[in-house]
Amino acid sequence: MELKSNTPNGPLTEQWDDYRAHLKLVNPANKRKYNVIVVGTGLAGASAAATLAELGYNVSAFTYHDSARRAHSIAAQGGINAAKNYQNDGDSIFRLFYDTIKGGDFRARESNVYRLAQVSTSIIDQCVAQGVPFAREYGGYLSNRSFGGAQVSRTFYARGQTGQQLLIGAYQALMRQVGLGKVKLHNKQEMMDLIVVDGHARGIVSRDMVTGKIESFMADAVVLATGGYGNVFYLSTNAKNCNVTATYRAHKRGALFANPCYTQIHPTCIPQSGDYQSKLTLMSESLRNDGRIWVPLKKGDTRPPDQIPEAERDYYLERKYPSFGNLSPRDIASRAAKEACDDGRGVGPSGLGVYLDFADAISRLGKDVIADRYGNLFEMYERITGEDPYSVPMRIYPAVHYTMGGLWVDYDLMSNVPGLFVLGEANFSDHGANRLGASALMQGLADGYFVIPYTLGGYFAGGKLDSVSSDAPEAKAAVREAEEKVKLMLSINGKRSPTSFHRELGAIMWDKCGMSRNEKGLTEALTRIPELREFWKNVVIPGSGAELNQSLELGLRVADFLEFGELMCYDALHRNESCGGHFREEYQTEDGEAKRNDDEFCYAAAWEYTGVGSKPTLHKEPLEFENVQLATRSYK
Amino acid sequence: MNLRLHIWRQAGPDATGMLKTYDVANVSEHMSFLEMLDVLNEDLIGKGEIPIAFDHDCREGICGTCGMVINGRPHGPVAKTTVCQLHMRTFKDGDEIYIEPWRARAFPVMRDLIVDRGSFDRIMQTGGFISVNTGNAQDGNTLPISKINADHAMDAAACIGCGACVAACPNSSAMLFTAAKVGHLGALPQGQTERSTRAMNMVLQMDVEGFGACTNHLECEAACPKGISVEFIAQMNRDYVASVFGGRD
Numbered sequence: 025m026e027l028k029s030n031t032p033n034g035p036l037t038e039q040w041d042d043y044r045a046h047l048k049l050v051n052p053a054n055k056r057k058y059n060v061i062v063v064g065t066g067l068a069g070a071s072a073a074a075t076l077a078e079l080g081y082n083v084s085a086f087t088y089h090d091s092a093r094r095a096h097s098i099a100a101q102g103g104i105n106a107a108k109n110y111q112n113d114g115d116s117i118f119r120l121f122y123d124t125i126k127g128g129d130f131r132a133r134e135s136n137v138y139r140l141a142q143v144s145t146s147i148i149d150q151c152v153a154q155g156v157p158f159a160r161e162y163g164g165y166l167s168n169r170s171f172g173g174a175q176v177s178r179t180f181y182a183r184g185q186t187g188q189q190l191l192i193g194a195y196q197a198l199m200r201q202v203g204l205g206k207v208k209l210h211n212k213q214e215m216m217d218l219i220v221v222d223g224h225a226r227g228i229v230s231r232d233m234v235t236g237k238i239e240s241f242m243a244d245a246v247v248l249a250t251g252g253y254g255n256v257f258y259l260s261t262n263a264k265n266c267n268v269t270a271t272y273r274a275h276k277r278g279a280l281f282a283n284p285c286y287t288q289i290h291p292t293c294i295p296q297s298g299d300y301q302s303k304l305t306l307m308s309e310s311l312r313n314d315g316r317i318w319v320p321l322k323k324g325d326t327r328p329p330d331q332i333p334e335a336e337r338d339y340y341l342e343r344k345y346p347s348f349g350n351l352s353p354r355d356i357a358s359r360a361a362k363e364a365c366d367d368g369r370g371v372g373p374s375g376l377g378v379y380l381d382f383a384d385a386i387s388r389l390g391k392d393v394i395a396d397r398y399g400n401l402f403e404m405y406e407r408i409t410g411e412d413p414y415s416v417p418m419r420i421y422p423a424v425h426y427t428m429g430g431l432w433v434d435y436d437l438m439s440n441v442p443g444l445f446v447l448g449e450a451n452f453s454d455h456g457a458n459r460l461g462a463s464a465l466m467q468g469l470a471d472g473y474f475v476i477p478y479t480l481g482g483y484f485a486g487g488k489l490d491s492v493s494s495d496a497p498e499a500k501a502a503v504r505e506a507e508e509k510v511k512l513m514l515s516i517n518g519k520r521s522p523t524s525f526h527r528e529l530g531a532i533m534w535d536k537c538g539m540s541r542n543e544k545g546l547t548e549a550l551t552r553i554p555e556l557r558e559f560w561k562n563v564v565i566p567g568s569g570a571e572l573n574q575s576l577e578l579g580l581r582v583a584d585f586l587e588f589g590e591l592m593c594y595d596a597l598h599r600n601e602s603c604g605g606h607f608r609e610e611y612q613t614e615d616g617e618a619k620r621n622d623d624e625f626c627y628a629a630a631w632e633y634t635g636v637g638s639k640p641t642l643h644k645e646p647l648e649f650e651n652v653q654l655a656t657r658s659y660k
Numbered sequence: 661m662n663l664r665l666h667i668w669r670q671a672g673p674d675a676t677g678m679l680k681t682y683d684v685a686n687v688s689e690h691m692s693f694l695e696m697l698d699v700l701n702e703d704l705i706g707k708g709e710i711p712i713a714f715d716h717d718c719r720e721g722i723c724g725t726c727g728m729v730i731n732g733r734p735h736g737p738v739a740k741t742t743v744c745q746l747h748m749r750t751f752k753d754g755d756e757i758y759i760e761p762w763r764a765r766a767f768p769v770m771r772d773l774i775v776d777r778g779s780f781d782r783i784m785q786t787g788g789f790i791s792v793n794t795g796n797a798q799d800g801n802t803l804p805i806s807k808i809n810a811d812h813a814m815d816a817a818a819c820i821g822c823g824a825c826v827a828a829c830p831n832s833s834a835m836l837f838t839a840a841k842v843g844h845l846g847a848l849p850q851g852q853t854e855r856s857t858r859a860m861n862m863v864l865q866m867d868v869e870g871f872g873a874c875t876n877h878l879e880c881e882a883a884c885p886k887g888i889s890v891e892f893i894a895q896m897n898r899d900y901v902a903s904v905f906g907g908r909d
Contacts (some may be wrong), residue, residue: 164804
């Protein structure tokens with residue numbers, strides 16, 4: 025299979041303009057004849073559904089939440105990047121493009137990233153017009169802050185709730201279209217399968233989570249905006265319901281899954297406090313501006329932090345990376361913390377934690393200044409841990425935060441299955457092997473507001489689609505399969521809960537395919553994950569399929585994670601290099617830095633499904649860099 | 661610590677519900693309230709019983725999915741805290757805890773502690789937006805907005821739509837939720853064009869959904885995990901009156 029990116033010809037800076045200038049259009053009166061299914065109502069899904077409805081398409085939007093406003097985009101704190109250059113500090117579309125490509129360790133497609141940087145400015149305008157209350161200066165103009173991986177201030181924000189405010193903006197636009205009757209919203213519906221007819225994506229199978237009814241919904245195109253798969257690790261900063269099911273089922277129907285091993289680990293999360301832990305909470309990266317990270321020099325030192333003298337502390341980031349110190353990038357800071365803990369020098373009850381100490385900053389600047397800068401974060405920390413970070417150092421540990429991999433898409437954001445479009449975190453397209461802070465919100469909204477409204481029209485105008493109904497044999501078969509799957513799962517009546525399988529899978533993934541990976545561990549994981557599919561003999565799901573049944577919902581998601589985890593390990597095992605969020609211990613420099621191999625691995629790895637437990641087939645999309653020079657990142 | 665829980669169990673929307681008692685042992689003070697319920701649920705599954713259904717998602721206090729009435733207080737005893745951020749150190753050994761769903765006609769119980777809050781979405785559909793299509797926007801900085809107004813809008817926009825205000829209100833009124841949206845958009849110049857119709861339509865829909873009227877108990881503000889001020893209710897009342905007497909624009 026040849027992967028065609030369908031990048032328009034011509035210079036990078038003119039591709040998107042040229043594409044739009046020559047795009048085939050759908051007549052306004054004909055748009056209402058097209059039905060579009062959008063799955064997911066986060067930033068990408070809600071913005072896409074609303075915008076497509078504004079254009080005149082008939083849209084059906086699906087969410088497993090009770091309201092479209094609850095998608096996990098809401099939890100993003102920091103901000104959204106845009107190349108507005110309001111600060112007059114040298115920002116430009118090219119610079120945002122370059123920072124994103126470099127931040128992604130040169131593993132993203134140039135044309136998509138350049139377009140992202142181009143439309144970033146329109147996102148801010150659109151959000152302002154919708155009433156998103158971005159932070160303002162006293163003069164009334166929009167405020168910016170700096171973020172990691174950039175030397176300009178281009179991040180727009182709304183207190184510490186930027187994701188919430190942007191999502192509410194998109195949700196409001198969506199609610200308006202629902203009120204106007206242009207979007208039919210299906211709450212509490214979980215996608216169970218993709219329906220492919222004559223090689224085209226023509227519908228989905230969905231389960232009503234209240235009644236348990238499984239049915240098919242047909243359309244002329246299917247848009248997946250179903251987020252990332254970080255919960256394969258069980259513990260992550262993702263919301264509890266985030267799952268891989270929609271994209272993985274599409275993968276099983278033929279869509280290629282690209283770069284699944286690229287996962288981002290965030291260094292500043294609150295450590296796990298016990299076995300009952302259900303998720304991890306992120307503390308903003310900004311804390312590292314004033315906090316100093318350290319562990320005891322001695323192994324197994326259990327003294328309270330204030331009784332460990334200065335000389336017996338190891339400020340390991342300052343020691344190893346003198347020029348960036350505590351502000352080293354996410355992947356580097358995360359790995360260093362893991363190393364210290366693996367070395368037996370971790371702190372806290374579990375030994376999986378390092379100190380983030382504000383004592384120096386408080387004595388230098390005073391408690392008031394620190395409270396002014398980080399008051400809400402200190403409060404949040406105290407609420408969760410019961411410890412006062414003004415007097416005791418915080419304990420932090422890295423946690424899974426974002427997944428850069430996703431379904432493979434071309435320039436149109438269409439997968440290799442015609443008619444199946446994939447937006448936001450669910451696709452693989454823009455962040456390469458590592459995502460910069462404040463870029464996830466940008467990508468979700470770029471895809472939904474400004475890319476899919478054009479490219480979808482081009483798809484419809486480009487060829488005629490036969491009409492299909494739920495009576496199509498493919499639709500009936502997919503519904504039957506889903507019903508049988510539910511029936512089977514409910515009939516097993518074994519001994520273990522879905523959560524216990526999920527937790528065990530998470531432990532394997534974190535251990536073998538987490539912050540750092542090696543051939544031995546990955547090979548081991550590839551033996552252990554299939555064994556864990558004893559799930560299908562030993563899981564117990566109380567209750568029936570014809571009611572609201574949260575154990576069943578979880579069981580269906582865990583079953584997919586149990587197959588998907590294997591795919592991640594295959595990808596991590598084949599990529600014999602270290603880049604961004606993928607660190608292979610065998611491929612590092614003498615100083616322990618990631619060692620990329622551009623000669624052999626400068627491609628997107630897109631995997632084709634070949635059956636449960638069978639090795640997927642690799643397809644490569646070579647990445648060509650014509651506008652940037654491949655360079656090595658250094659933070660020493 | 662050891663606790664005795666009395667939890668509302670209801671098999672479905674039309675089933676009869678009742679409080680059922682569960683004893684839980686060895687609860688760690690570091691657990692969140694929801695993690696305590698997770699552990700109980702794992703036990704129930706182990707015993708072949710149906711676990712307790714409760715809504716939750718982000719577990720960071722921002723998505724607004726979780727919510728239950730704990731000892732008579734929506735989201736429990738700690739101010740400005742969603743139940744997912746409530747930790748067991750708030751309780752002590754031997755405590756009895758009563759756990760119930762939001763109670764309001766407009767929030768029918770779906771199962772156990774899960775209610776249907778679709779009525780909030782329908783209120784939003786009648787006017788909780790600014791009518792601007794994608795692509796219409798001018799440059800974001802062509803419309804300066806004073807920091808005071810932007811901050812005021814943000815204070816209202818912080819609403820997470822959890823429904824605690826309704827659960828706390830003796831009248832089951834949705835005034836604080838509705839007023840937060842009217843107040844958010846009304847504080848911004850972009851929101852002026854539709855200001856009076858917005859207040860009118862959203863208030864009308866609130867009535868259609870079966871929410872009660874506001875009689876200034878102010879329980880909503882006390883229960884709100886985001887501390888939304890009842891001043892926004894006063895503001896919405898002014899917008900509503902202006903809409904009635906000024907004619908709908």
